[in-house]
Amino acid sequence: MDYKISSRNAHVDYVVDEHVSIKMKTGEAWKSYAPVAILLLVIIGLTVWSFISGTATREGLPSINLLSGTLLIIVGLVAGLIGGIIGTGGCSVMLPILHFWLGFPAPIAIGTTLFAVIFTAVSGGYGHLVHGNVDKRAMLWLGGFGMIGVIFGSWLFIQLTAQISLLGLILGLVFLWPAIRMIWESHARRKELKEGNIIPGSKFGKGIFGFIVGILTGVVGLGGGYAFVPGMIYLFGAPVYITMGTSLATIIPLAVVGGSIKLAQGFVFLGAGLILAAGTIIGAQVAVAIIRRFKPTTLKLIFGLYFLYVSMKFVTAYFGIMIW
Numbered sequence: 001m002d003y004k005i006s007s008r009n010a011h012v013d014y015v016v017d018e019h020v021s022i023k024m025k026t027g028e029a030w031k032s033y034a035p036v037a038i039l040l041l042v043i044i045g046l047t048v049w050s051f052i053s054g055t056a057t058r059e060g061l062p063s064i065n066l067l068s069g070t071l072l073i074i075v076g077l078v079a080g081l082i083g084g085i086i087g088t089g090g091c092s093v094m095l096p097i098l099h100f101w102l103g104f105p106a107p108i109a110i111g112t113t114l115f116a117v118i119f120t121a122v123s124g125g126y127g128h129l130v131h132g133n134v135d136k137r138a139m140l141w142l143g144g145f146g147m148i149g150v151i152f153g154s155w156l157f158i159q160l161t162a163q164i165s166l167l168g169l170i171l172g173l174v175f176l177w178p179a180i181r182m183i184w185e186s187h188a189r190r191k192e193l194k195e196g197n198i199i200p201g202s203k204f205g206k207g208i209f210g211f212i213v214g215i216l217t218g219v220v221g222l223g224g225g226y227a228f229v230p231g232m233i234y235l236f237g238a239p240v241y242i243t244m245g246t247s248l249a250t251i252i253p254l255a256v257v258g259g260s261i262k263l264a265q266g267f268v269f270l271g272a273g274l275i276l277a278a279g280t281i282i283g284a285q286v287a288v289a290i291i292r293r294f295k296p297t298t299l300k301l302i303f304g305l306y307f308l309y310v311s312m313k314f315v316t317a318y319f320g321i322m323i324w
Contacts, residue, residue, distance in 0.1 A: 035126050047274040056271025062103050064271045072272055076279020081287045090280045091117050091222040096310040107161045110221030111267030115259040117223045119277035124284050125249040133245025138199040142210035143253040149211040150254050153218020154261040165318050171220050172314025175307050178226040182304030186297045201236035217258050223251045
């Protein structure tokens, strides 16, 4: 009799523990995905409003229909997915596709891309903050001075919009950096990963670095991950995981300031930017789930070659040579 009672008690304890475990997992999942779900709802609401109010379309730009809308979602998904796997922002994927294959003028492609990455950075940056992958002090120095750089870069951008070919040349030269970095890292021997939760180096050095990246963000519309990630690792000797999180969190203020300025200046195709944003957020979450199934070195080689092609396309166009 005592044996039966103890067996029943053990079964009850097991069921209770299992129930508690399920509730805890559900709570953790909700904590991780609730902000993403809320952000998607906000984007959907803004998208619906922009189409109803007529602000989603722009005269002289490609119209958004079922086909182009689907293409924009796919571009956003791919950008978020690749950015999440290889540790760069989705800007480097979105910008050349918008310009070369979807027919957006360079200034509009730059502004729309930077606007879209606001939502991606907020989504990804929150996840890293929750998991403690952000050096908050370094983020403040990089982001604070970075915002000043974005404002100055946005002023330079206005001066360059009248010289589209020169702007294209600058874009081509900037794309050389992620291209070389990815190709090199795909072949480089891996060193032992450093551990820790602090990015070493002087506050002044981080501020100057953030300011320079901010200027580039204001001029060429790339979020900054292409520069922040290798810069923090190779210039400051930062641990890799803290670098990824801090980079994405730092992009938030840069993208918010830069994207808002581009929107106010009239260089954002609002409908396209919101659709891209929805796609990148979903793609980034998928990347988190499947990242361990891919070899980052292989992907870096593929996209390093792609960025090299994009760079050559921009540079040769400046000299009047068009390559397919």
